[in-house]
Amino acid sequence: MVFFRNVQATDLEQLLLIENEGFSIEEAATKEAFVERIELIEDTFIVAEKEGEILGYINGPIINQPYITDNLFKEIKANPKRGGYQSVLGLAVSKQARNQGIAKSLIKKMEELVEENEREGITLTCKQELVSFYEKLGFVSHGMSESKHGGVSWYNLVKLREDRN
Numbered sequence: 001m002v003f004f005r006n007v008q009a010t011d012l013e014q015l016l017l018i019e020n021e022g023f024s025i026e027e028a029a030t031k032e033a034f035v036e037r038i039e040l041i042e043d044t045f046i047v048a049e050k051e052g053e054i055l056g057y058i059n060g061p062i063i064n065q066p067y068i069t070d071n072l073f074k075e076i077k078a079n080p081k082r083g084g085y086q087s088v089l090g091l092a093v094s095k096q097a098r099n100q101g102i103a104k105s106l107i108k109k110m111e112e113l114v115e116e117n118e119r120e121g122i123t124l125t126c127k128q129e130l131v132s133f134y135e136k137l138g139f140v141s142h143g144m145s146e147s148k149h150g151g152v153s154w155y156n157l158v159k160l161r162e163d164r165n
Contacts, residue, residue: 002055002102004109007038007045014054015047022092027150029090033073037061037089040078044086046109048093048102056093058106060124063087067156068125070147085158086114088124107137114161121160131155 007015012034019028029037037045037059045059060068061076062084072089088110093102107122114122125145126134134157135141142156 002048002050002105004046004048004105006042007047007057007059009038011047011054011057012038015057018054018056018092018094019090021095024150024152027152029073036076040076043079044110044113046106046113048097048106050097054094055097055100056091056102056106058088058091058103058110060087060089062119063123066120066123066158067142067145068123068147070149073149082118083120085120086110086122088122091124103133104137111159119161121158123156123158125149125154125156127152128155131157134159 012031015034016031019034041059041061044061045057047057048055061072062079063072064084066085068087068089072087091103091106110122113119124134124139125147131141137159139157139159142158145154145156147154
């Protein structure tokens with residue numbers, strides 16, 4: 001049985017392994033970035049776990065605009081209690097746990113936080129090959145992002161809270 005919980009400092013090593021399975025060296029968050037996210041945004045950093053093993057995670061700070069900017073990958077702040085947009089800086093699932101609906105479940109957990117904390121919606125960037133995956137989950141593509149994170153082309157995707165559509 002997979003269960004979901006907020007991140008803990010002891011998760012760091014497992015998180016780094018999954019991050020580096022899912023992203024290139026240029027794209028992957030650094031150990032320092034993970035430490036900062038664990039300390040500052042533990043409330044919006046969710047892990048999927050089964051029998052003590054982390055299968056995947058989703059994380060990101062609350063931001064005031066609907067699109068992610070590259071500076072968020074370098075510096076974040078603690079989350080406000082209400083409002084703003086829930087950004088997703090990282091969503092990754094370990095190789096052995098893929099195609100089991102874990103990413104979809106992690107997004108659903110983030111959507112619950114958006115509702116509970118009266119956020120505007122969720123915003124993320126993804127590569128072209130993942131746009132259709134997110135569109136199936138109700139996200140709307142807003143076209144190319146200005147982000148050049150990791151030297152890659154990214155697309156802005158936004159899903160407004162149900163009562164905001």
